[in-house]
Amino acid sequence: MEKPLTAQQFSQILWAAQGITEANGLKRAAPSGGALYPADVYAVVGEHGVEDLPAGVYHYEPARHNIEKVGYEDKKRDVAVASLRQMWIASAAAVFVVTAQYSRITAKYGDRGVRYALIEVGHIGQNIFLQCQSLGLAAGIVGAFHDDRVAQAINARKHHEPLIVMPVGYRA
Ligand SMILES: Cc1cc2nc3c(=O)[nH]c(=O)nc-3n(C[C@H](O)[C@H](O)[C@H](O)COP(=O)(O)O)c2cc1C
Numbered sequence: 185m186e187k188p189l190t191a192q193q194f195s196q197i198l199w200a201a202q203g204i205t206e207a208n209g210l211k212r213a214a215p216s217g218g219a220l221y222p223a224d225v226y227a228v229v230g231e232h233g234v235e236d237l238p239a240g241v242y243h244y245e246p247a248r249h250n251i252e253k254v255g256y257e258d259k260k261r262d263v264a265v266a267s268l269r270q271m272w273i274a275s276a277a278a279v280f281v282v283t284a285q286y287s288r289i290t291a292k293y294g295d296r297g298v299r300y301a302l303i304e305v306g307h308i309g310q311n312i313f314l315q316c317q318s319l320g321l322a323a324g325i326v327g328a329f330h331d332d333r334v335a336q337a338i339n340a341r342k343h344h345e346p347l348i349v350m351p352v353g354y355r356a
Contacts, residue, residue: 187354189277193319194227194234197352198244198251200315201225201280201308212246214307217300222288223308226338227251228279230258241338255339266333267326267349276324276351281334282308283344305347312350322355 189197202225203213212221225244229237241255263281264273273279282305289297309325316323326349334346 187277188232188235189321189352190235191237193321194229194237194278195249196319197278197280197312197315197321198225198227199249200311201282202244202246203249204246214304214311216304217289217297218292220289220292220297221246222284222286222297222301223305224283224285224341224344225308226254226281226283226340228255228259228263228281228338230260230274230277233258233260233277243341259337262337263329263334263349266337267329270326270328273324273326273349273351275353277353278351280312280350280352281338281340281346282348282350283335283340283346285341285343286345287343302347309348309350312352316352320355321352323350323352325350 200213205211205213227242231239239258240253241259242251243254260274260279263279264271284301286298289301313323
């Protein structure tokens, strides 16, 4: 069993991914075409994965820098199985999943909005990597998974399509 992330580390990673960066503003830590923010961040937390946080799945709410519990069990194993049985994913302290809801951005930019959403999720992933590095944590990135099975494991809202899975923990 890995040492848990502190609540502060966990919170900081979520903030780096999609936190609001201006007082009373809307802008977030990663750039977004037209500031339309098609991405959402979910965190899959195991037993003792994050200090003082019960195992479950959490959805990040940027406006309040808060998390909403959307799942009540440790789903890391389900995410690992859905990721073509890359079981190393299940041993992470927490697994972040970034989704996109394309309609938020294609409404303005048409098909090109899909490109913008993918670019944006790339920025979010890089922010997670950089934040983890600065906290002395290790992070990985996974793109090989069944979209529908990961969406099911994290209880993703309708139209939130998983694009990257990022296991985070302490360096081995
Ligand atoms: C979009 C994307 C998808 C990836 N999917 C996986 C994956 O499913 N499993 C995995 O172990 N690594 C995955 N990787 C990580 C690459 O294998 C890794 O970045 C590459 O080997 C280079 O190593 P480095 O990132 O340590 O420099 C993915 C990377 C990217 C950018």
